[in-house]
Amino acid sequence: MSLSKVFDAEVLALPLFDDSHRALADEMARWCEERAEAWTGLDTTDPAATGRAMLTELGQSGWLRHLDPGQDDSDVRSLCLRRQALAYHEDLADFTYSIQELTAAAIIRHGSDEQRSRYLPGLADGTSAGALAVSEPGAGSDLAAVALEATPHGDGFVLNGTKTWIAQGDIADVCVVLARTGDGPGPLGLTTFLVDCATPGFKAEPIGAIAPRSWAELTFTDCRVGPEAVLGERGQGLVVALDVLERARTTVAAAAIGFARRAFGLARDHARTRKAYGGRLADLQLVKSSLAGMDVKLAASSLLTARAAWAMDAGLDHAKHSSTAKLYSTEAAGEIVDGAVQILGAAGLVSGSVMERLYRQIRSLRIYEGSSEVIEMTIADAL
Structure with missing residues (x-):
C-alpha cells in the first residue's frame, strides 16, 4: 500500500519528524497491509x-517491545504514527494497542522499579493485558467524583465498589485502579492502585458497545491489596490519572486521523468511479466541495497532532496543544466519516461494510480521554 494512503507524506517530511519516524511510518503501513486481508x-x-x-499478534511482532523496562521508551510521535496506521486498517488493532499503551504509561511514569519489572515485561510481549479503571457509573469526565473505596486494612487496603466502561476490562490481567482512600476532600482523597485481576473479590462482566470492543464493568468486593499495590504516592491518584489521560489525548487525535483518512479514501474512490448525470460523481460541484472540505480537515488534523x-x-x-489536537481531530473525523457515507449513498449504509464499521467506531473518540465539551473547557482555561 502507498504510504500516502495512510499518512500525509508532506506532513511527515516536515522538521517536526525525523528519518526514524518516516522509517517507522513506512514499516507500520507495510506491516498492517500484510495483515489487511486476514x-x-x-x-x-x-x-x-x-x-x-x-494483543498476542502485536506483542509477537514487536510493536509493544518499547514498554519493557529494558528497552528504550517510545516518543509520542511514534505512538501517534502507530495508532494512525492501526486505526486506518483495523479498529480492534488500534483499540488493543492503545489500552496496552495507556496502562503501561501509568506504570512507566509513576511506578516503582519493582512494579515496572513485575508488570511491564508481560505488557510488552503481549502475554499480559492491561486496563485503566477510572470511570464509574457516577464519575466519568469528573474523576474527582470517584467513589470506589480503598479502606486501609493492616498495611494494605480493601477495595469495594464498581468501575464501568473499562476498555479491556474483561481480558485484563492487571488494572490501574483509581480509588478513594479518604486522605482529603474531593480529588485530594484519591489514590491509584495496581490490582491483579486474579485477586479474590475482583469480577469483570462484559458490556456491549456500538462498535465491537472488549469493554467491561468491574466489581470489587472486599478485594484486598498490599501496600506494594499503591501506584505513585497515596493521595496523588488524580495526578496520575490526569497525567496519563492528557498524554494519551494526542494519540487519540492520531487514531481519528487514521479512521478519517480511510473514510476519505473510500469516498474519493467511489466518487471517481461512480457514473452520475452523464459523467462521474466526482464531477459534481457539491461532491467536489465535500471532498475538498474533507481534505482540508485531514491536513489541519495532521498538522495539529504533529x-x-x-x-x-x-x-x-x-497541554493546550494536545487538547486542541484531540478536539479538532475527533470532531473533524466524525464529520468526514459522515460526509463519506453521504457520498457513497445507499452503498454506505450496507450492514457489515467498512463504512458502517467506521461510522460506529469513530463516535467514541469524541468521548474517550475527555469529552469534547470537557476539552473545550480545558482549552478555554489555558487562554
Missing part, C-alpha cells in the same frame, strides 16, 4: 477473544 475476516462477535488474539506530539517530545508546555 483482519477483514476477524470475528467481531467475541471482541474479548479477538482482542486477546490481537505539533502536539512534537511539543510533548521536546519537553515543552503541551
